[in-house]
Amino acid sequence: xxRLNIWREAFDAKARxxxxxxDPAHDYLHIRRVATAAVELARQEGADVMxxxxxxYLHDFVAIPKDDPRRSHASALSADAAAEYLSRAGYxxxxxxxxxxxxxxxxxxxxxxxxxxxAKVVQDADRLDSLGAIGIxxxxxxxxxxxxxxxxxxxxLAEHRPLDDKNYAVDHxxxxxxxxxxxxxxxxxxxxxxxxxxxxxxxxxxLQSEITT
Numbered sequence: 001x002x003r004l005n006i007w008r009e010a011f012d013a014k015a016r017x018x019x020x021x022x023d024p025a026h027d028y029l030h031i032r033r034v035a036t037a038a039v040e041l042a043r044q045e046g047a048d049v050m051x052x053x054x055x056x057y058l059h060d061f062v063a064i065p066k067d068d069p070r071r072s073h074a075s076a077l078s079a080d081a082a083a084e085y086l087s088r089a090g091y092x093x094x095x096x097x098x099x100x101x102x103x104x105x106x107x108x109x110x111x112x113x114x115x116x117x118x119a120k121v122v123q124d125a126d127r128l129d130s131l132g133a134i135g136i137x138x139x140x141x142x143x144x145x146x147x148x149x150x151x152x153x154x155x156x157l158a159e160h161r162p163l164d165d166k167n168y169a170v171d172h173x174x175x176x177x178x179x180x181x182x183x184x185x186x187x188x189x190x191x192x193x194x195x196x197x198x199x200x201x202x203x204x205x206x207l208q209s210e211i212t213t
């Protein structure tokens with residue numbers, strides 16, 4: 001087993017510890033999907049997987065709920081905690097600065113510009129997990145955990161009212177999720193993002209047909 005695979009096993013074990021199943025939108029399976037996507041994007045884009053892999057596995061090291069006022073600081077706190085963990089674990093010091101940056105910059109709410117291809121890859125991998133079939137599932141899960149309805153009972157697509165994604169899951173598609181595809185920074189991710197957005201648009205058409213019949 002090569003060194004990278006040894007570290008992958010260590011990160012996978014740490015992820016199982018850090019990310020419980022109580023929030024399926026941000027659980028271990030989310031982390032594993034992001035890590036898998038990030039490694040594939042790194043391969044396609046020529047990024048250093050020694051930076052990408054730990055950053056992807058540890059990007060949500062410190063969990064702060066989406067409706068918490070400290071949410072915009074979550075990525076900075078996660079970057080600090082991840083760097084401390086990696087240092088204690090003996091991960092090569094020369095990678096830690098780049099890993100910290102990739103974790104800090106992945107967050108939508110932190111609004112930190114990605115300065116490296118590795119940061120772009122990690123951010124893209126995380127954002128892709130908000131799109132497509134899994135993105136729909138995660139959106140509705142988060143809404144349910146917050147005790148809010150899936151959609152406005154009289155105007156699903158907000159054709160005659162302002163969008164309000166703090167109260168309706170479907171509104172979040174338009175307020176944020178569809179726009180995420182336009183923020184993807186690598187060519188590989190943009191192609192996949194377009195495919196996933198098309199699926200979501202088809203899903204909304206199907207949902208509208210079901211609730212209006």
